[in-house]
Amino acid sequence: MNTKYLDLLAQKYDCEEKVVTEIINLEAILNLPKGTEHFVSDLHGEYQAFQHVLRNGSGKVKEKIEDIYKKVLTEKEIKEFATLVYYPEEKIQLIKNDFDNEKELHQWYSVIIERMIKLISYASSKYTRSKLRKALPDQFVYIIEELLYKTDEFTNFKEPYYAKIVQQIISLGQADKLITGLAYTTQRLVVDHLHVVGDIYDRGPEPDQIMEALINYHSVDIQWGNHDVLWLGAFAGSKVCLANIIRICARYNNLDIIEDVYGINLRPLLNLAEKYYQDNPAFRPKVHSDETIFEEEQLQITKIHQAIAIIQFKLESPIIKRRPTFNMSERLLLEKIDYEKNEIIIHDKTYPLENPCFATINPIQPDQLLEEEKQVIDKLLFSVQHSEKLARHMNFLMKKGSLYLRYNGNLLIHGCIPLDEDGNMEKMLIENKEYAGRELLDIFERYLRHSFAHQEETDDLATDMVWYLWTGEYSSLFGKRAMTTFERYFIKDKTTHKEKKNPYYHLREKEETCEKILAEFELDPNQGHIINGHTPVKEINGEDPIKANGKMIVIDGGFSKAYQSTTGIAGYTLLYNSFGMQLVAHQHFNSKEEVLLNGTDVLSVKRIVDKELERKKVLETNVGEELLQEVSILTSLMEYRYMK
Numbered sequence: 001m002n003t004k005y006l007d008l009l010a011q012k013y014d015c016e017e018k019v020v021t022e023i024i025n026l027e028a029i030l031n032l033p034k035g036t037e038h039f040v041s042d043l044h045g046e047y048q049a050f051q052h053v054l055r056n057g058s059g060k061v062k063e064k065i066e067d068i069y070k071k072v073l074t075e076k077e078i079k080e081f082a083t084l085v086y087y088p089e090e091k092i093q094l095i096k097n098d099f100d101n102e103k104e105l106h107q108w109y110s111v112i113i114e115r116m117i118k119l120i121s122y123a124s125s126k127y128t129r130s131k132l133r134k135a136l137p138d139q140f141v142y143i144i145e146e147l148l149y150k151t152d153e154f155t156n157f158k159e160p161y162y163a164k165i166v167q168q169i170i171s172l173g174q175a176d177k178l179i180t181g182l183a184y185t186t187q188r189l190v191v192d193h194l195h196v197v198g199d200i201y202d203r204g205p206e207p208d209q210i211m212e213a214l215i216n217y218h219s220v221d222i223q224w225g226n227h228d229v230l231w232l233g234a235f236a237g238s239k240v241c242l243a244n245i246i247r248i249c250a251r252y253n254n255l256d257i258i259e260d261v262y263g264i265n266l267r268p269l270l271n272l273a274e275k276y277y278q279d280n281p282a283f284r285p286k287v288h289s290d291e292t293i294f295e296e297e298q299l300q301i302t303k304i305h306q307a308i309a310i311i312q313f314k315l316e317s318p319i320i321k322r323r324p325t326f327n328m329s330e331r332l333l334l335e336k337i338d339y340e341k342n343e344i345i346i347h348d349k350t351y352p353l354e355n356p357c358f359a360t361i362n363p364i365q366p367d368q369l370l371e372e373e374k375q376v377i378d379k380l381l382f383s384v385q386h387s388e389k390l391a392r393h394m395n396f397l398m399k400k401g402s403l404y405l406r407y408n409g410n411l412l413i414h415g416c417i418p419l420d421e422d423g424n425m426e427k428m429l430i431e432n433k434e435y436a437g438r439e440l441l442d443i444f445e446r447y448l449r450h451s452f453a454h455q456e457e458t459d460d461l462a463t464d465m466v467w468y469l470w471t472g473e474y475s476s477l478f479g480k481r482a483m484t485t486f487e488r489y490f491i492k493d494k495t496t497h498k499e500k501k502n503p504y505y506h507l508r509e510k511e512e513t514c515e516k517i518l519a520e521f522e523l524d525p526n527q528g529h530i531i532n533g534h535t536p537v538k539e540i541n542g543e544d545p546i547k548a549n550g551k552m553i554v555i556d557g558g559f560s561k562a563y564q565s566t567t568g569i570a571g572y573t574l575l576y577n578s579f580g581m582q583l584v585a586h587q588h589f590n591s592k593e594e595v596l597l598n599g600t601d602v603l604s605v606k607r608i609v610d611k612e613l614e615r616k617k618v619l620e621t622n623v624g625e626e627l628l629q630e631v632s633i634l635t636s637l638m639e640y641r642y643m644k
């Protein structure tokens with residue numbers, strides 16, 4: 001090993017004892033059980049439901065409470081206590097309202113603090129003390145450690161000492177803060193690491209809040225979904241991606257995300273929309289049954305929705321023309337329209353166009369943007385690229401994200417690995433070279449990162465490629481032959497709406513296919529799993545999220561409210577701890593308020609995907625690999641510096 005590095009390292013470990021301590025510490029960690037990984041996907045802006053899953057650790061919090069309190073507490077008390085751990089601030093307030101004298105309240109505090117301490121002690125039993133310390137609320141570390149490590153083994157005088165500490169906390173008015181801190185510590189201990197397998201954005205109302213929660217989360221990685229890439233593309237300079245995100249926000253009545261949350265001025269778009277568009281049933285925003293919308297506002301959104309959709313269709317055309325290898329010429333739909341008859345020819349069949357809104361289209365050159373449209377999209381792009389909040393969120397998405405992830409022997413991917421009918425990796429020609437499988441995904445990611453690093457370029461291959469990731473035939477995120485957005489707005493015949501899925505989606509049922517893919521990514525086909533999002537599992541129709549004899553796990557059960565009627569549940573999540581994997585199905589999440597009042601915890605059935613014969617240790621994980629390397633470097637330092 002290079003002695004220069006060792007000399008540098010010796011500045012940090014400047015005495016023998018420090019090196020020895022660190023080696024012993026790392027070796028100890030390697031032999032502890034592996035931490036719990038938590039997998040979620042397809043959050044689609046549903047912050048409240050996501051929050052709930054994060055806070056209850058997909059049921060792990062309650063499980064731990066039951067482990068230690070099942071025999072001592074009633075079911076109702078367990079529910080109450082669990083709710084307190086999930087939403088401490090609100091639950092404390094509610095409980096406080098129930099007490100009419102201080103003495104009772106103080107008694108409650110002291111019981112709860114003791115319960116919390118016991119729970120933390122149990123939940124942290126597989127971690128080192130140093131890791132636990134990092135999870136404790138800063139202002140109470142000393143006090144909590146005193147309470148945690150109390151032991152009566154050698155002295156009988158300690159009980160009053162601890163009782164005194166708790167009493168002091170209460171009488172100094174610190175109990176609420178302490179209980180809240182302990183609750184968050186519990187949540188943090190229950191899940192060691194979070195994987196978000198794509199699609200944070202679109203459809204739901206609060207993707208920004210999800211981003212904030214992820215930014216503040218102790219340990220997370222993200223596998224981008226097609227919707228996330230659309231937002232990244234918009235920020236990276238792709239006007240067509242930008243048109244898409246605004247169109248989807250208009251469609252789901254979420255324009256306030258663009259305007260209020262990210263501070264992007266929609267006024268120029270509104271002016272254009274007011275000038276050229278009227279009411280149009282195909283473009284009215286989807287409004288959830290518990291929302292209300294004023295007629296005037298609805299009309300405005302309907303107009304914006306049309307204006308931006310037409311801009312989007314126009315912007316697609318030059319990209320399709322300048323990128324023949326995208327093989328998308330079939331999607332040059334504006335050119336297939338007979339604007340007088342209001343008809344379109346698709347695959348040699350003529351269809352009437354319903355709800356047309358082509359006032360800004362010149363039939364001779366249908367993809368030409370009006371000067372006004374050009375200005376609108378340019379201004380929008382400027383605004384998007386100068387939104388500080390969006391910049392913060394997109395930078396985080398880039399930093400923590402990737403197209404796929406190999407983690408602890410598993411492959412995490414939002415969409416698919418494009419396959420042909422025979423199960424071979426499909427090839428795509430990019431700049432005269434063919435790419436398939438892992439190489440194809442790697443080159444996609446390189447283009448995305450390049451585009452993101454060069455936001456001033458709007459028409460280069462890298463930027464176009466980001467849009468391809470959203471909608472292209474060989475995109476690992478889209479996984480369908482073509483996106484039929486135009487047909488869905490304008491053609492009644494539903495057969496034209498169908499988006500043919502990549503063969504991957506039926507071949508993934510077979511073990512053989514999954515093994516082949518795992519091998520392609522240099523993972524052990526006998527041990528590994530593919531963890532997939534993107535396609536809602538229709539439990540309602542008897543679809544099983546666990547496929548290929550457990551090698552394929554699909555966790556998109558539909559957090560998205562818009563899709564819950566087709567899935568029948570409200571999302572799957574996956575847990576992977578030292579004992580194995582558990583798939584958790586969540587029932588519909590109504591509201592935090594309901595949980596607070598009734599303790600309704602909407603999660604249910606667990607299915608064991610895999611049961612480890614022996615508890616898995618940190619040593620056998622990705623983190624373990626890194627720690628082993630550190631041990632080896634520190635051993636070299638020890639020999640070089642201190643054992644001569």
Ligand SMILES: O=P(O)(O)OC[C@H]1O[C@](O)(COP(=O)(O)O)[C@@H](O)[C@@H]1O
Pocket residue numbers: 199226227480483484485499534535
């Ligand atoms: O239901 P919506 O919002 O109209 O969206 C339909 C579109 O969404 C997509 O399914 C992509 O979104 P998902 O990644 O959530 O599946 C497209 O294939 C389809 O055209």
Ligand SMILES: [Mn+2]
Pocket residue numbers: 199225226227414534535
């Ligand atoms: Mn998706």
